[in-house]
Amino acid sequence: QSVLTQPPSVSAAPGQKVTISCSGSSSNIGKNYVSWYQQLPGTAPKLLIYDNDKRPSGIPDRFSGSKSGTSATLGITGLQTGDEADYYCGTWDSSLSAVVFGGGTKLTVL
């Protein structure tokens, strides 16, 4: 059971928008920055969003992040079939002195 809670799966049609939630607590999301990672099938994870809402260079602005209280959200607009992947949120937990991840959300672009 993961410290951060994500929906197991989400789906939407090409061109549509989808959001993925990440719920935590005051010791992790409530106190620290959140990052998001994309893992395409058979590959290593890749940084998608850092410090709640910042995109590394090369990540299109179709991807966005936000945080409010003890929850964070990843948004993806203009969905493409190439976006089909597993998405993970992560942050530091100050009480556990550990990095914590969500269980991952599988995105299907129908």
Added chain:
Amino acid sequence: EVQLVESGGGLVNPGGSLRLSCAASGFTLNNHKMNWVRQAPGKGLEWVSSISSGSNYIYYADSVKGRFTVSRDNAKNSLYLQMNSLRAEDTAVYYCVRVGSGDYFDYWGQGTLVTVSS
């Protein structure tokens, strides 16, 4: 170009030991905190260990505490994970991960598979 290349994975008996290595290139290793993250087959990401740039601060997941030891040699641009008393539940792909300027993982290696089985 930043590159992280893991090695040392393989098949090991329960109770056995294995040492993973991560060769870093394309950046100055001693400027970055480093981590190990693992992923069991068909499962999600699990953080394993973190080591600060000067090895002053080291953290472990409860699941590996007392059995795994992380270390680094900045002069050799290398990160290590010594894994002892291995269990079946340690079976996973182990990723070497660089920490960016904050607490996020900005570069990941391709991973090395560790299989614990008799």
